[in-house]
Amino acid sequence: MINIMIYNEFVHETEDDKVKAVYPDGIHNAIKSFLSKDEAFGTISCATLQDHRETLSKEALDNTDVLVWWGHMMHHKVDDEAAARVTRRVLDGMGFVVLHSGHACKPFKALLGTDTDKLRWREAGEKVRVWNIAKNHPITRGLSETFTIPRDETYGEPFGIPAPDELIFLSWFQGGEVFRSGCTWNRGEGKIFYFQSGHETYPVYYQSEIQLIISNAIKWACPLERICIIDRGVDNVPALEKY
Amino acid sequence: MINIMIYNEFVHETEDDKVKAVYPDGIHNAIKSFLSKDEAFGTISCATLQDHRETLSKEALDNTDVLVWWGHMMHHKVDDEAAARVTRRVLDGMGFVVLHSGHACKPFKALLGTDTDKLRWREAGEKVRVWNIAKNHPITRGLSETFTIPRDETYGEPFGIPAPDELIFLSWFQGGEVFRSGCTWNRGEGKIFYFQSGHETYPVYYQSEIQLIISNAIKWACPLERICIIDRGVDNVPALEKY
Amino acid sequence: MINIMIYNEFVHETEDDKVKAVYPDGIHNAIKSFLSKDEAFGTISCATLQDHRETLSKEALDNTDVLVWWGHMMHHKVDDEAAARVTRRVLDGMGFVVLHSGHACKPFKALLGTDTDKLRWREAGEKVRVWNIAKNHPITRGLSETFTIPRDETYGEPFGIPAPDELIFLSWFQGGEVFRSGCTWNRGEGKIFYFQSGHETYPVYYQSEIQLIISNAIKWACPLERICIIDRGVDNVPALEKY
Amino acid sequence: MINIMIYNEFVHETEDDKVKAVYPDGIHNAIKSFLSKDEAFGTISCATLQDHRETLSKEALDNTDVLVWWGHMMHHKVDDEAAARVTRRVLDGMGFVVLHSGHACKPFKALLGTDTDKLRWREAGEKVRVWNIAKNHPITRGLSETFTIPRDETYGEPFGIPAPDELIFLSWFQGGEVFRSGCTWNRGEGKIFYFQSGHETYPVYYQSEIQLIISNAIKWACPLERICIIDRGVDNVPALEKY
Numbered sequence: 001m002i003n004i005m006i007y008n009e010f011v012h013e014t015e016d017d018k019v020k021a022v023y024p025d026g027i028h029n030a031i032k033s034f035l036s037k038d039e040a041f042g043t044i045s046c047a048t049l050q051d052h053r054e055t056l057s058k059e060a061l062d063n064t065d066v067l068v069w070w071g072h073m074m075h076h077k078v079d080d081e082a083a084a085r086v087t088r089r090v091l092d093g094m095g096f097v098v099l100h101s102g103h104a105c106k107p108f109k110a111l112l113g114t115d116t117d118k119l120r121w122r123e124a125g126e127k128v129r130v131w132n133i134a135k136n137h138p139i140t141r142g143l144s145e146t147f148t149i150p151r152d153e154t155y156g157e158p159f160g161i162p163a164p165d166e167l168i169f170l171s172w173f174q175g176g177e178v179f180r181s182g183c184t185w186n187r188g189e190g191k192i193f194y195f196q197s198g199h200e201t202y203p204v205y206y207q208s209e210i211q212l213i214i215s216n217a218i219k220w221a222c223p224l225e226r227i228c229i230i231d232r233g234v235d236n237v238p239a240l241e242k243y
Numbered sequence: 244m245i246n247i248m249i250y251n252e253f254v255h256e257t258e259d260d261k262v263k264a265v266y267p268d269g270i271h272n273a274i275k276s277f278l279s280k281d282e283a284f285g286t287i288s289c290a291t292l293q294d295h296r297e298t299l300s301k302e303a304l305d306n307t308d309v310l311v312w313w314g315h316m317m318h319h320k321v322d323d324e325a326a327a328r329v330t331r332r333v334l335d336g337m338g339f340v341v342l343h344s345g346h347a348c349k350p351f352k353a354l355l356g357t358d359t360d361k362l363r364w365r366e367a368g369e370k371v372r373v374w375n376i377a378k379n380h381p382i383t384r385g386l387s388e389t390f391t392i393p394r395d396e397t398y399g400e401p402f403g404i405p406a407p408d409e410l411i412f413l414s415w416f417q418g419g420e421v422f423r424s425g426c427t428w429n430r431g432e433g434k435i436f437y438f439q440s441g442h443e444t445y446p447v448y449y450q451s452e453i454q455l456i457i458s459n460a461i462k463w464a465c466p467l468e469r470i471c472i473i474d475r476g477v478d479n480v481p482a483l484e485k486y
Numbered sequence: 487m488i489n490i491m492i493y494n495e496f497v498h499e500t501e502d503d504k505v506k507a508v509y510p511d512g513i514h515n516a517i518k519s520f521l522s523k524d525e526a527f528g529t530i531s532c533a534t535l536q537d538h539r540e541t542l543s544k545e546a547l548d549n550t551d552v553l554v555w556w557g558h559m560m561h562h563k564v565d566d567e568a569a570a571r572v573t574r575r576v577l578d579g580m581g582f583v584v585l586h587s588g589h590a591c592k593p594f595k596a597l598l599g600t601d602t603d604k605l606r607w608r609e610a611g612e613k614v615r616v617w618n619i620a621k622n623h624p625i626t627r628g629l630s631e632t633f634t635i636p637r638d639e640t641y642g643e644p645f646g647i648p649a650p651d652e653l654i655f656l657s658w659f660q661g662g663e664v665f666r667s668g669c670t671w672n673r674g675e676g677k678i679f680y681f682q683s684g685h686e687t688y689p690v691y692y693q694s695e696i697q698l699i700i701s702n703a704i705k706w707a708c709p710l711e712r713i714c715i716i717d718r719g720v721d722n723v724p725a726l727e728k729y
Numbered sequence: 730m731i732n733i734m735i736y737n738e739f740v741h742e743t744e745d746d747k748v749k750a751v752y753p754d755g756i757h758n759a760i761k762s763f764l765s766k767d768e769a770f771g772t773i774s775c776a777t778l779q780d781h782r783e784t785l786s787k788e789a790l791d792n793t794d795v796l797v798w799w800g801h802m803m804h805h806k807v808d809d810e811a812a813a814r815v816t817r818r819v820l821d822g823m824g825f826v827v828l829h830s831g832h833a834c835k836p837f838k839a840l841l842g843t844d845t846d847k848l849r850w851r852e853a854g855e856k857v858r859v860w861n862i863a864k865n866h867p868i869t870r871g872l873s874e875t876f877t878i879p880r881d882e883t884y885g886e887p888f889g890i891p892a893p894d895e896l897i898f899l900s901w902f903q904g905g906e907v908f909r910s911g912c913t914w915n916r917g918e919g920k921i922f923y924f925q926s927g928h929e930t931y932p933v934y935y936q937s938e939i940q941l942i943i944s945n946a947i948k949w950a951c952p953l954e955r956i957c958i959i960d961r962g963v964d965n966v967p968a969l970e971k972y
Contacts, residue, residue, distance in 0.1 A: 091357060091358060093622055110356055111356045111357075112356050113353055113354045113355050113356035113430055114334060114354075114430050114431050115334060115431060118473070118475055119475060120475050120476050120482075121479075122479050122480075122481065123479075124479075124481065126481075129725055129726070129729070129905050129907075131885075131886045131887070131906075131907055132887070133886050133887050133888075133909075135675055135714060135716055135887065136579055136672075136675035136676075136677075136709055136710055136711075136714045138710070141710050144717070145716065145717050145718070145887060146725060146729060147729070148729055154481075156475075156476075156482065156860075157860045157862050157899060158473050158475060158860070158861070158862050158864065158874060159862075160431065160473070162405075162428070162429065162430055163408060163429065163895070163896070165406060165651075165652075166651075166892070167892070167896070170886060170899065170907045170909075171907070172725075172901060172902075172905055172906065172907045173901075174481075175481030175482055175483050175484075176481055176482030176483035176484075176486075176858050176901055177481075177482050177860075177901065178858075178860055178899045178900070178901045178907045180862075180899075185405070186405065186406065186622075187356055187357050187405055188357050188358060188403065189621055189622035190622075191622075223622055224622055224624070224627050225622075228621060228622045230361070230401050230403070230621055230631065231630070231631050232361055232362060232363045232399075232401060232631070233363050233399075236364075236365050236366075236367075237365075238365065238367065238369075238397075238417075238418025238419055238420075239363075239399065239418055239419030239420050239615055239632060239658075240418050240419035240615070241418070241419075243419075243615070243632060243633070243634055336865055372662050372664075372968055372969070372972070374642075374643045374644070374663075374664055375644070376643050376644050376645075376666075378644065378918055378957060378959055379822055379915075379918035379919075379920075379952055379953055379954075379957050381953070384953050387960070388644060388959065388960050388961070389968060389972060390972070391972055399617075400617045400619050400656060401617070401618070401619050401621065401631060402619075406652070406653070408894075408895075409649070409894075410649070410653070413643060413656065413664045413666075414664070415658060415659075415662055415663065415664045415968075416658075419615050419658055420617075420658065421615075421617055421656045421657070421658045421664045423619075423656075429865075432864055432865035433865075434865075466865055467865055467867070467870050468865075471864060471865045473864055473874065474873070474874050475874070482858055482875060482901075483858070486858070486875060486876070486877055577843060577844060596842055597842045597843075598842050599839055599840045599841050599842035599916055600820060600840075600916050600917050601820060601917060604959070604961060605961060606961045606962050606968075607965075608965050608966075608967065609965075610965075610967065612967075640967075642961075642962075642968065644959050644961060646917065646959070648891075648914070648915065648916055649894060649915065651892060660967075661967025661968055661969050661970070662967055662968030662969035662970075662972075663967075663968050671891070672891065672892065673842055673843050673891055674843050674844060674889065716847070716887050716889070718847060718848060718849045718885075718887060719849050719885075722850075722851050722852075722853075723851075724851065724853065724855075724883075724903075724904030724905055724906075725849075725885065725904060725905030725906055726904050726905035727904075727905075729905075
């Protein structure tokens, strides 16, 4: 059973009527709702900006297999120590599924080391076509070669990421942009998946393909052991003599 | 002409007679000495722990094409803002050649995002055999398939790095260890090369193969333009309409 | 249930008493024997040089999830059409686990495109130390950071492979060589794993770590669907109009 | 001085008036024409389907640093031995720049090992937007972040290539497709660049950005030494004793 934690900033949904209309209980609960139907998943907890100092405690993170992260305008309000706890847990094996504007959150930036907050963007409600370029990958299980998102925010290259270990999705946007919209990285013992779709003003997380991708990604990112520490020796003995 | 900055911690050489005997003017001057003979190189400046707040100023870094870094026991004493300036410059195009125990320095850790300070090690003066597995790469220009370092510190896997973009050297150590001893990464617009050899108590930087590798790496890491900034647009205009 | 096919050249074991003493029923049966104890595996079939034109038929391959390959001196005697059928099946999703001197077999060379038959080697019965550099990978599940093979053939870099998608194991050899001894590649929809250990004159395939690696690799290489064909459209209709 | 060979099928231009109108002297001469203005280039030779058995002789290839390849409908008419000579030369260091429908040529397929001939395509004269996602790469020297090709054939993912070592360009097509339009691979000691643009019915090779990309790619692909052979030893002597 995979234990999941969903972090959602949960500010737009409380302040902006347009967003509230789409996600009345918050994006985290929309995601929790579809994940709850999958028997592969165990405990599904939630954290928000308001409570994250407690909900992203060391103990909670130690009991988490995969952390899903959605944030947007308040990345700078996330506590540095909480962000450092997340970063540490990913290096020690916790899976990390980063959604949409989560690309600018502190742990993702710290783990990748580059300007992951830099990309082109435009809120124009354009049509998006997602292309699956990794058919035999666990993250695309059950998906066809392409699908449409009727309206979403536009993201465009150049995206300030290091070269992904695997490129899973490429997206086409009506206005002329393209984007590496599904990427994986291994960092330490943790597996990271970034997925671009999911602006707060569109019902993207109610779309079946998006739900499948997030569910698949959580299963893919789940570590073999919840906490995975490498033994590098501390005794200064040559391998030839020791083993 | 390539402008080079060499950072050396320069503490061992002033405090430890054994090290002083090998590098009386400091490791930085040993490196500067052989680089000075190559006409491809322009200004070669040096920085040490003691003066790095000034010598690694924004202006100095803006005039640097490639920064070479050697440090060991005093990484924590490096100023956070100076480290951040280095990190920023690499993302904006400055080459970064990290030597030996420099793997634990702040900018290298920040750029790679993982536990780059974690590896096996042993100060036993063992024989090292370096294997070149990228013959047609600029960094190995003029090198044969393998060479020996008579005595050096032993490093061993697992090394806590993200998968390198290119694996250039693998090293064999007498006591049973192996190490990914030459690795490259692209981060932002900057090119990074890590090379494992070069403990302070052995005359490794006087060895011709090592000198060739460092010179080659600097030429490889030099950016096409000294400062390389990406235009990602700020005007929210669809690419179709704009270009 | 994963359907497995094991190809073994099966010539050494019939002609060389030294090999016969180690593998009296052939390497394929030694491998089949330990795989048979794992409930994850379904049908386990065998093919040899003598019968491979029939045992590696299209129908047999279509019913195979993962093909394990051991060969040595008779790669040139493998039928070109049979080799082409294997290559095709890997591109369409079949997993491919290539062992030891199988690096020079026709399908592996065809799939990777380079001089995979080129490496250093020496039959000296040296001690081998295998280093696991991918702890949280399905292929290393249950393995520690390092283990020893008491005696095996020595392989050495430079190995004529394209850069692996994932580097899993590095090996150290007593005589001074190192080798990328565990590598993965995705080719088409198929997953490929090469593992270096296993010379015919040593009881390597009776060693528990080796058995674990091969079992893990088969599970890792098994495709999501046995035959996985990509739809690229044939109707020349723009994606915008079609979907 | 870089010695260049340009292979062009040269059939469309002789049989199809529409193509002849765009490239009256053949695509190879259009490419040769702009390359000839660059002083970095030495001898620039041409080969066509009709003469390639002689023009792609071993001697000619041994004197070539970089081979540029354009072909379309007659890949199957290319002599197997000539294709094998090209493949061998790339593994031994010759650069290989493959253009547009050259993705299906024999040497490119042999070097990459996958279904490089498989992709979506549509001859609809659509607008193409090329995005440069590797600003500080020699192949993009002098290019901005994006440019337009007014009309070209549409290619679409999934493209049957192995993951490129470097992804340089992504293209957006009017009809909803995206494509990894600029990719590099290292194979053996040779460097390979594939570039998607350049259908025979459009004046793409007269466009300044395209000319710059091809010139840059040739410089990037040029080997350090024209023929680059790896020494792997033949004497079975342990590295420890030999070096």
